[in-house]
Amino acid sequence: MSAGTGPAWLEIARRDLLIAFRRRAEAANPLVFLLIVAALFPLGVGPAPQELSRIAPGVVWVAALLASLLSTDMLFRSDFDDGSLEQIVRSPSPLYATALAKMAVHWLVSGCPISLVSPVVAGLLYLPAAAMPALLFSMLLGTVTLSLVGGIGAALTVGLRKGGLLLSLLILPLYVPVLVFGSAAVDAAAHGLPWHSELAILGGFALLAVTLAPLAAAAALRINLDS
């Protein structure tokens, strides 16, 4: 009987997707968080549509960023805790490919749904309909970078019992460029200005992260395993 058909990294990604599917309720947490944070703003700054639509791009982006951060801590932790990571490191796939695959799965179950829900959240904050495409596309590109950069932090803190807070201190500064250009794209679109250059820059960030983040994460995982 043949057990696996693909390379090891594909098997690892397939297993992670299956586990995420079994825990659908857990995967919904970041989305609920996003909705609640966005719902708090009208209560805090007042329900005036003009005011809300002005701050909507930034609010949605910050909320999405924090929502993505919520699930980042677990990216490598469960594999580290139950010994799977030892087996993964000993497997024939390079750790670079495995780390990239795990980050890709993380994006699929957190960044991607967050991006798809963000227009709904923005609608609650009176973001003009003209800005919705910019929001959706900037989110889809930006969350790729968030998952990858977050993966570096998750790999660095995987050996710590309470790594959550340290993780956010480590990677939130690295999230800043994505936040700046992401909300700038939406802001530009809301004012009827061209927003494609911001999107191109976000794409550049994503490409840079795809090439370098798995490298850094793989090195961090090796260091944490070498005890």
Place this chain on the structure above:
Amino acid sequence: MPLFEACDLRCERDERVLFEGLSFTLAPGEIVQILGPNGAGKTTLLRAVAGLSTRVSGEMYWNGAALPGSRWEFLRETLYLGHDAAVKPGLTPFENLRWHAGLWGRTTSIGIEGALGAVGLARHRDTPAQHLSAGQRRRIALARLLLSPARFWILDEPFTAIDLEGVSQVESLVAAHAAAGGVVLLTTHHRLSLDCRFRQVALESGALA
């Protein structure tokens, strides 16, 4: 010629020498049990042999070639069963084993179903591992012994949480593996009763650096 050879291994931790001058060989068919009290460095030694830790200095050879130069060949031929069983609680025994087999893309002819039957988990094939007992979860990990075609088994406390019947089953697996020309390096606090000869290597502990 020995299949695996370790020369002059030394491990120091927190300015204490855990072991030094440790040398042993494993010729085909040999079983070596590492002995030592808690904290003697047994797990560190096994993780170093498995290529997971660099905290141990010294030389190791696989099939006459120095490690980690021939690391790829070596990893292919070794099975490492660590302290943590690498069993996902959310997945069924079948899915867990399929993943382990899929990492290397090859299994022995017994197949996943056969291996599950052999360790007594056939009835629990589709029960998520989180609903199984600790011993049953450990049995999932032990089914890997049946599935893997690797020649070199590195087993860290394989008898943890297993009932008496399971222990004797694992012992017979180990003996059968050695009889078929494989080699086994294991640690356990359990008194091994194997049908075949095996050697014991004690880790000297305590000296200050």
